[in-house]
Amino acid sequence: MDDHPHHATDQDPDTPFDDAPSGGWGSLAGIAHVTGAARPSAVAIRILGEMNKPGGVMCSSCAWAKPAEPAAFEFCENGAKATLWELDRRRAGADFFARHTVGALRGWHDHDLESAGRLSEPLRYDPEQDRYMPVAWDAAFAEIGAELRAMVPEQAVFYASGHAGLEASYLYALFARAMGHQNLPQSSNMCHETTSVNLLSFIGTAVGTCTLEDFDHCDTIFFFGQNTGSNSPRFLHTLKAAVDRGCRVVTFNPVRERGLIEFADPQSPAQMTVGKPTRISEHYYQVKPGGDIAVMAGLIKGVLAAEDAAPGTVLDHDFIAGHTEGFDEMAAAVRAVTWHEIEAESGLTRAMIDEATGVYLSAGRAIGIYGMGLTQHVHGWLNLGMLVNLLMTRGNIGKPGAGISPVRGHSNVQGQRTVGVGEKSAHMPPDKLRALFGIDAATREGRNAVQACEGILDGTVRAMVSLGGNLVRALPDRERMESAWPKLRLTVHVATKLNRSHLVPGAVSYILPCLGRTDRDVQAGGPQAVSMEDTFSHIYGSLGHAEPPSDRVRSELAIVAGMAEATLPANPALRWRDWTANYDLVRDLIEQTYPDDFADFNQRLMQPGGFYRGNPARDRIWKTDSGRARFTTPSTMSALGQAPGTTGMTLITLRSNDQFNTTIYGFSDRLRGLKGGRMVVLVNRGEMQRLGLSEGQVVALETLVDDGVARRVDGLTVTPYDLPDGCIAGYYPELNPLVPLGYHEKNSATPAYKGTPVRIVA
Known part of the structure; x- marks a missing residue:
């Protein structure tokens, strides 16, 4: 035991923790464990060697950037695990489902369900036998189409996880709107939708303002509620480089996460042998859950006090006057908050927050990083508003080496929104739908994930089509939702492996096996590439090299097109078969629909480091109602919707x-x-x-x-x-x-x- 009391900057030695750095030998051991469990195909070494490089596979794990000058091994423990898991040699086909009823499989652990291997043929649920049975693709599409045509369009929901590439995602969004609805919830609804909605209101962009190059120039990085070591390990290389050149990192998180404490680079012989790991966070503060608003109020109080002591030298007055609104109201509200309230809500002392303020004030260029520790709160909007406030006090949005940067989870979760997978009309411009396809899109906004679940509970949703994901398992209120799911008339799952959601079938239920990111995708027009968008709004092409698990597995795009063609009335502008044969044609459509973001899409598809689709806030162009960035006046010091009480x-x-x-x-x-x-x-x-x-x-x-x-x-x-x-x-x-x-x-x-x-x- 230490001879001094534990506080919010120390590790408690009397509880479990890992004293090894993130990365290092532990990371290699983790990869080896999954390699032994999944027994991947021999092509795995080639795929990992080319991963996140032009002409290679773009990682299906997190959405971190792929640098223009990649390292020898441009993958991390998580990316290797996801890749090896997808390259599993085991197969879950007709023989597997002949041996196991759905009722029996419900007793399996989630890990064991996916360990059954890759799905290898289309399956239809037979309620009399309680089994999934093989079915022909044409028969599956015909019945799915008939079921969807029999419904009022708004009774169907098309969900998407963050896996499918931009091409399949665009056609999926088009399919829904051509059918007559915009019920297009996405995995973002459960993680970073707080960003998409609220950041758009504050600074006129639904995504972060940073690019990878900003980390070469920032003086400090402030982390809030993000676990880099487990969720985006390749980020650690960027952090190490920043720290090595003198950047100061400050972290606020209830949990002491090793990735933000120490890192040993697995590609550094010195750090893997005799060298010391890199200390990442100069200061690490264990803030109470929901206490980030109070922390940022304390930091802003410190900035205002420094300005009071040296007028005209601390705040960026030109930026505030020329680009923002609401500063005076925000500053007055922060000044009125007492330190007693800040300490009580944050769980930190004033001395700790003053210490962090000193780091912020020492920096000419600061980046604010955050994850779901900020977004998944009732008052997540104010978490983001206060972080934007803090950055804008010193002009740290819209200049190199500075900005606000959410770290996205799934590899293409941001990109799917960009190409139309979303419940709002603005996600796919109605004028473009009319001009390109002669479609008059629904004017009624669609359902997000929570609203879709409410529709399942009350019976107004009758069909759930899932492009990837494990939605039943990922949702809140899971027991209620799992009980309601079988009341659906139709459930369709496009998937690579078996998961829990497949085991709560509707009256008519299909599992449609799709290619993974690592699989070769050969269509009538030859080998095909897909594309995705990273957390910094860069677009990359991806080419799979592995042999597909069987000749009865189809690409995500081919499955979406097959369902759409079987559902929708004939329309010569909806060229589903041509688009399936040649994905270049789909990228041309994306470019025509979003010309500012995707100019010369096909020509730039394999550009090293991806191509940047741009961000107006990065150029200090504010796409808000007023044309200015907006300071937010805090109305509470806690992001919690309800305090748990004395015994809670x-x-x-x-x-x-x-x-x-x-x-x-x-x-x-x-x-x-x-x-x-x-x-x-x-x-x-x-x-x-x-x-x-x-x-x-x-x-x-x-x-x-x-x-x-x-x-x-x-x-x-x-x-x-x-x-x-x-x-x-x-x-x-x-x-x-x-x-x-x-x-x-x-x-x-x-x-x-x-x-x-x-x-x-x-």
Whole structure:
């Protein structure tokens, strides 16, 4: 034990943690473990060697950038795991489903379902036998089309995960609108929709303003609620380079994540042998869940105090006067907040926040990084508003080496929005639909993920078509949703592997196996490339090289086109078969629909480092109603929608190091010093003592939101862990049943996975 008390900048040595740096030998061991489990095909070495390079496969894991001058190995532990998992030699075909009923498969763990291997033929659910049975593609398309035609268009929902490339995504969005609806929820609804909606209001852009080059010039980086080590490990190379040249990193996060503490570069012989790892965060503060608003209020108070002491030298007055509105109101509100309130809500002392303020004031160019720790809150809008406020006080938006930068999760989640997968008319311009295809798109806005779920519960949604993903498992209120799902008339899943969502079929249900990013895609026009967009708005082409799992597997684009052709009336402008034969034609359509973003799309497809589609806010052009960037006046100091009370706790959900979204590669959370089962509740030892809990005790969690629905998860093992007081943590998606469907960010309906009030029941 240390001889000084633990506080929000120290590691508690009396709880599990990993004292090794992120990266290093541990990362290589993690890759080796998945290699042994998946037994990938021999082409894996070639694919990994070319990954994230021109002419190679663009990683299907996170959305981090692919540099124009890549390293020898331009992949990380997560990317390697995702790739090897997709290159699985095992097959889940007719023989597998002949041996296992759907009822029996519901008893399997998520990890074991995906471990059955790649789906290798189209399947239709037979309720009499409770099995998925092989079906011909033409028969599947014909029945899906007949079912969709029999519905009012608004009764159908087309969901998309962040995997499908821009080409398939564009046609999917076109299919929905040609059918007559805009029910196009996407995985972004559950993670970064808070960004898409609110950042657009504040600075006129739905995405971050930074590019990869900004990290070569920034003086400081402030992290809020983002776990780089597990969620975007290639970012660590960029951070290491920034720190090595003198950039100062400050982190605010309830959990001490190894990726933002230390990093050993697996491509550095020195760091892998005798050298020391790189210390990433100069300061690391364990803020309470929901306390980021208070932290940023404290930081802004410090900036204002420094300006008061040296007028005209701290604030960027030219930027504020020439580009913004609302500064005086914001500043007055922040000045009125007391330090007592800031300390109480943040869990940090004034000295800590003053220390961080000093770093911010020392920097000429600052970047604000954030993840779902900011977006998945009821008042996530104000989390973002306060971060924008902080950056704009010193002109840190719209200049090199500065900006606001959400780190997106899935590889093409941002790109799908760019090409029309979204529930709003603005996502695919109606005038373009009319000019290109003669389609008068629906004027009624569509359903997001939460609204789609509400429609399933009340019966107004009758069909759910899923382009990838594991939606049932990813949703909040999972037990309620899983019970309601079989009431659907039609469920269609386009997928590479079996998952939990496939096991709650509607009256008519199909699993349609698709090519993965690593698979060769050969159509009538020859080999095809697909494309995606990274978190910095750069577009890349991707070419698969692996042999497909069978000759009965089709590309995502071919499946979307096949369903659309079977559903929609004949229209000579809707050339589904031509588009399937040659993806260049689809990219031409994308360019015609979004000419400012995709000029010369096909010519630039394989450009090293991708091509930048631009961002007006980066050039200080504000696409807001007023034409100015907007300061936000804080109305509360907590992002939580409901305080948990004296006996309650705030739950934050986590993803492990051996996980990507709902895909569970294994049961090690190496970077947190945890291993074994995932049914745990993490809580600090002081709170264990206060609540009368003992290590290893099995407890339940119950939701404290009073909406007439009882929510409970049993069988959780109490595990001591270094967390702030009043806070507990557990794994996503196991704890999703505790998050009410209606408990979400107020403007975007993003579920509040990082701030749900619960109680522990012994």
